[in-house]
Amino acid sequence: MQPKSQFQERIKLLMGEEAEQYFEYFRKPLQNFIRCNTLKISPEELKKKLEKKWQIIQPYHEYPEIILVKSGLMPGELGKAVEHLMGYYYIQDVSSMMPPIALDPTETDFVLDITAAPGSKTTQIAARMKNSGLLIANDIRIDRINILASNMERCGVTNTVITREDAVNLCRKLEKRMKFDKILLDTSCSGEGIRDLKTFEIWNPNMIEKFSRQQKRLLAVVLSILKDGGELVYSTCTLTPEENESVIQFALDNFNVKVEEIELPLKSREGINEWRGEKFSSEMKEVHRIYPQDNNSEGFFVAKLRKIGGNR
Ligand SMILES: C[S@@+](CC[C@H](N)C(=O)[O-])C[C@H]1O[C@@H](n2cnc3c(N)ncnc32)[C@H](O)[C@@H]1O
Structure with missing residues (x-):
């Protein structure tokens, strides 16, 4: 199975000569x-x-x-x-462990994992919180929530409440009642970082724009329930700028937020400055692009935003 030609062209535009290496990693077993x-x-x-x-x-x-x-x-x-x-x-996979490390929740935090199932990051966040504080783990799909619940039970998580809601509805319901110290938004995406030949099959250019619109919508609503001074980690397992830098740029343009510096144990690249005519802020040097060829891992994107507060 070969990646579609448009997929190849986009990765070449993004990575230049390294594109070949990126595609080679799809044929290597994951660690x-x-x-x-x-x-x-x-x-x-x-x-x-x-x-x-x-x-x-x-x-x-x-x-x-x-x-x-x-x-x-x-x-x-x-x-x-x-x-x-x-x-x-x-x-x-080690790359999927990076968003909770970036979020760095503490034992006293009030945390929301808004798209949580099947729970790899929920269980990691709960462990970092030492089962203290309060964590809300939400997802829209009941089949995936069932797996989330069984993972939480297996891992002995006791500080977490599961909710099943569309993220937009949940945020609108909570907006006037509560605000969170920390939020993880680990969204559905086009999956260009998933090292499986099925990625080549599933990939199509139309889904990138669709996901990008959804991601911006979700980011806008979750920012409404983040405390002033609170922190939000945005992550995807894809490498498309439309679903990554463009989403972060949308937040910078429309909300009082700044991109925070984060230190991760994996090798990563800075965010890009421009993509197909869209220019991005210099703050993108603080976001992390994790490429499969850098750590023999899956690909990921991780960014941390701080809400500065006040209206704009
Ligand atoms: C990338 S997966 C999350 C993986 C999870 N964070 C983990 O580490 O195990 C994205 C999740 O978002 C959920 N989702 C997508 N759209 C949603 C929405 N509008 N509201 C709530 N959950 C949504 C999907 O059902 C899926 O489980």
Whole structure:
């Protein structure tokens, strides 16, 4: 299966000569990353257990919960392991662990994960909050909420309330009653970072504009329920500027927000300055583009906004 020619052209425009490398990574197996669920076990204890059967490494000194299983594995082996069933770890690509690291929630925060299912980031946020504070995990799809609930149960999450609402409706309902310290908006997207040959099949240029409009709409409503001074992380698993820099630019143009600097343990690129005639703010140097070829991971985009407050 080959990527569609328009997909190839766009990636070439974005990455230049590196486009070939990007597409090569779709044919390479993903590395087996897991995240230690510190609500149930410490990284040291988990390491001792897993080392009995697999070769494992913790590649990021400051984040011992990020574990890479180096051994060759049978299909489904990570999911069937007793330590997984016990909720000691969550199977999650390392790039997908970056948005909660950027959000950096604390034990006293009031946090909203507005598009939460199946819960890889909800469970990570709850672990970072040490099951304290309050987390609301929302999604619109009941089938995905069921998986979210079972993941939360397996991981021993107890500080989280699940809601099932369209994000726009939820924000309108909450707007006059409550505001959040921190919000994660990890939106549905065109998935250019997902290293699966199905991405080539699914990709079509029309969905990019559709997602971009939805993402701007969601970002506008979630900003209405963020406290002044509060922080919002916007993330996607795609690389299209329409769904990334353009969405952040929309927020800069219409709301009192600024792009915050974030430090992530993965290699990443700055945001781009221009795309097909649309110019972006110099603040895009603080957003992170994570390319598959940089860390042998999936592709991701992560940006953090702070609400300055006041009207405009
Ligand atoms: C990229 S996935 C989220 C992945 C999740 N954050 C995780 O880490 O496991 C996007 C989610 O947004 C949900 N979604 C899409 N549109 C929505 C809307 N208008 N309101 C609420 N949820 C929505 C989808 O059902 C999907 O589960």
